[in-house]
Amino acid sequence: MSLASFPAVRLRRSRAFAWSRSMVAETVLNASDLIWPLFVTDGQGVEEPIATLPGVSRWSMDRLAERAREARDLGIPCIALFPNTPQDLRDERGSEALNPDNLMCRAIKAVKDAAPEIGVLTDVALDPYTASGHDGVTDAAGYVQNDETSAILVEQALVQARAGADIVAPSDMMDGRVGAIRAALEREGHVNVAIMAYAAKYASAFYGPFRDAVGSRGLLKGDKRSYQMDPANAEEALREVALDLTEGADYVMVKPGLPYLDIVRRVKDRFEVPVFAYQVSGEYAMIEAAVAAGAGDRDALVLETLTAFKRAGCSGILTYHAAHAARLLSHG
Ligand code: PBG
Incomplete structure (x- = not known):
């Protein structure tokens, strides 16, 4: 056999051993990359499982506090909060969003009391509070009113900041709301309250289980395509991020x-800012369904998908698998 029959380069050489694979790994997932979304509800000692999100529950404040301590102990740096507002408190304008004693504000305080070391991220949008299930105020035709909604979102963000939120995260996709919220936060002295903008948020079929979790699915009239982005668009995502x-x-x-990692990569390459992605409820449910069907191994699916987010350019990932993933990572 002549020498020429050997490959000049053997890329498999560094794949041959666990130690060499780890030595050349370009991406390393850490618990500190994870943000854990949690659903909250009223009551005491309550854990309400969500049928379409197997393994995910709504927690009452005392149980939420346990989750917060769990997150801290696992090295998860931040929790994202979502309320299941009682149906009788929902109205056309989402008024309960501005109640300083609403579920969200009580949840912020519960997390801060239990684990002051970790960050609290709050969703700024009206869909858990409106009778229409939409993220804002609708007109007679059901169209979400941009500027009127934005003015309410500013107040909502202030209510959350006063309650102790560290990051406010507008997920509504109204035009101009980030600037309006920033100005209001500055005026009130919340200079270190950060904004994580749901900048490129698509009108997706993957949000179903989330809407069950916050009780808005049955209420939603029509769809959200007049404010969330068309899955067909990428350049528009770059414009949203720039704005x-x-x-x-x-x-x-x-x-x-996962279906939008191309957008993550383009945003990261173009703007060189911290980019986050939300592995949403339908993605979580898809993994759990695959596991239940015997089609895949949960631990492997979770770690592979989360690593892919990081490889694509994410600084962090919002995922319902956060605690599970952090546990896997801490056990090596
Ligand atoms: C609402 C909001 C949604 C999610 C986060 N914030 C749903 C929607 O836009 O209808 C979805 C998260 C998930 O599916 O896990 N403003």
């Missing part, structure tokens, strides 16, 4: 996650 950064966003988010 939100100009308006004062500290972090930008792409949502959903």
Whole structure:
């Protein structure tokens, strides 16, 4: 056999051993990359499982506090909060969003009391509070009113900041709301309250289980395509990100996650800012369904998908698998 029959380069050489694979790994997932979304509800000692999100529950404040301590102990740096507002408190304008004693504000305080070391991220949008299930105020035809909604979102963000939120995250996709929220936060002295803009948020079929979790699915009239982005568009996502950064966003988010990693990469390459992605409820449910069907191994699917987010350019990932993933990572 002549020498020429050997490959000049053997890329498999460094794949041959666990130690060499780890030595050349370009991407390393850490618990500190994870943000854990949690759903909250009223009551005491309550854990309400969500049928379409197997393994995910709504927690009452005392149980939320346990989750916060769990997150801290696992090295998860931040929790994202979503309320299941009682149906009788929902109205056309989402008024309960501005109640300083609403579920969200009580949840912020519960997390801060239990684990002051970790960050609290709050969703700024009206869909858990409106009778229409939309993220804003609708007109007679059901069209979400931009500027009127934005003015309410500013107040909502202030209510959350006063309650102790560290990051406010507008997920509504109204035009101009990031700048309006930043200005209001500054005016009130919340200079270190950050904004994570759901900058490129798509009108996605992957949000179903989330809407069950916050009780808005049955209420939603029509769809959200007049404000969330068309999955067909990428350049428009770059324009959204550029605008939100100009308006004062500290972090930008792409949502959903896995089907949109091309957007993550383009945003990261273009803007060189911290980019986050949300592995949304339908993606979580898809993994769990695959596991339940015997089609895949949960631990492997979770770690592979989360690593892919990081490889694509994410500084962090919002994922319902956060605690599970952090546990896997801490056990090596
Ligand atoms: C609402 C909001 C949604 C999600 C986060 N914030 C749903 C929607 O836009 O209808 C979805 C998250 C998920 O599916 O896990 N403003």
